[in-house]
Amino acid sequence: MTNPPPPRSLADRLHGHLLGTYGLLTLAALLFLVFSLALPGTFPTRDNISSILSNQSIPAILALGATIPIATGKFDLSIGYGLGLAHVMVMQLIVNEGWPWPLACLTVVFGGVAAGAVNGVIVEFGQIDSFIATLGTGSMMYACTGWITDGTRIVPGPDGLPVSFTDVYDSTFLGLPLPAYYVLVITAVLWVVLERLPLGRYLYVIGSNPRAAAIIGIPTRTYSVYAFAGSGLVVGFAGVLLAAQQQTGNPSVGLDYLLPAFVGALLGSTTIRPGRANALGTLVAVAVLAVGLAGIGQLGAQFWATPLFNGGTLLIAVGLAGYSARRRLRSGATATRRSLADGQAQSPRSRP
Structure with a gap:
């Protein structure tokens, strides 16, 4: 029988824990510092912050929304x-219909709940992969958008x-834009x-083991x-x-927010609670993206730099998320082997 690997030192464990938990937050602070030194007259100003x-409030809220299904292993x-x-x-x-704006907003929000529930029913009870199902329903939503606006x-x-109504987005509180507080409340x-x-x-x-969840009595389909x-x-x-920000109904708006939302949600699963989607991690990831995009924009980057940055960060996020998951599995297997070895060493030897 092979000997178990030697236990890691306390310093190594603390270093790995701190790096995985707060590494991305540290990166956000470093990016802000670098761009502040490179652009001292414009970047570290109150107006820029x-x-x-x-500008990043809506992508942040959308990333938080994407985090919820990701927690269950769905997209x-x-x-x-x-x-x-x-x-x-x-x-x-x-x-066009003359509705009071509070009623219109409430109707749309509850309509979003209904649309999301339909997605869940199609995925869980139709047994269709979430990628395919939500891509199909999303295409139908896009068709509805074109039908309503006639293009x-x-x-x-x-x-x-x-x-x-416009003050819902344009107002400030304590010197900061009101949408920033929406992000904080939703995150909390x-x-x-x-x-x-x-x-x-x-x-x-x-999300971690749907079969085990069903065995212990969790109604997996309902919760999905x-x-x-x-x-x-x-x-x-x-x-x-x-709508309050744009103040027009543009049928082509929406898809530009899809990639940043998933970048934030997936990159967020590598920090604060490494290995699983979490709200604080998503918020930190969005902060990294926001600071990075603002910095390269003020440095005079071309228009194609934004999708390049988002796409590259998405690949990094998926790679880090996979590495974190594999590391957790290896750590669990190592701990199990060590426990078995300790148990065998402490058990009395059998007599002939």
């Missing part, structure tokens, strides 16, 4: 299409949109749900539908903010 927080590729449909529906109801923009009349709520409530623990168990419905809720809210 407010601009970053405002919702319809979130970009859903974002486009949601913001167009808000404009359609307010501008043109929905533009408000001479009086414009209600100021109380999602953190509590996933990390502190039974619902979140069930979602993580389903809940995850997609939660994602739809967040996407619907992001659509409301996008």
Whole structure:
């Protein structure tokens, strides 16, 4: 029988834990420092920070929405299409149907919940892979967006949109844009749900081993539908903010947010709680993306630098997530072998 590998020193374990938990957060701080030194007159200013927080609020919210199904091992590729449909529906109801804006926004948010639940039902009860199912439903959402707008923009009349509606996005609080607080609130709520409530623990168990979850009595299909419905809720809210930001209904808006959302969600699974999707990790990942994109933009990067940055970061995120998962499996196997070896060493030898 081969001897178990020697135990790692306490310093090595602490170094690995700190690097995996706070490495990405440290990277965000270093990026901010580097760009501040390179652009001292424009980057570390209050106006620039407010601009970053405002511009990246919708991608951050969408990334948080994508995090929920990822916790169950599923992917919702319809979130970009859903974002486009949601913001167009808000404009359609307010501008063309004359609805009060609070009623229009609530209708769209609950419509997002219904659309997410439909995705979950198709994936779980239709037994269709989440990539294929949500890509199909997303394409149908895009078709609905084109049907509603007839391929043109929905533009408000001479009086414009209600100021109380546009203030949902344009307002500030304590000197910071209001959307930044939305991101913090959603992050806090999602953190509590996933990390502190039974619902979140069930979602993580389903994501790690759905067969074991079913054996111990967790209704895996029902909770997976809940995850997609939660994602739809967040996407619907992001659509409301996008409508308040754009102040027009643009049928082509939405897909541009898909890649950054998944980059944030997948990269976030490599930090804070390495190896699993988590809200705080997603927030840190979005911060890295926001600082990086703002910095290269102010350095005069070409238009193609943004998709190149997002695509490269996505590949890195997936690679790091896979490495983290494999490392956890190896650590668990090593701990099991060590426990078995210790048990054999301590057990009394059998007599002949």
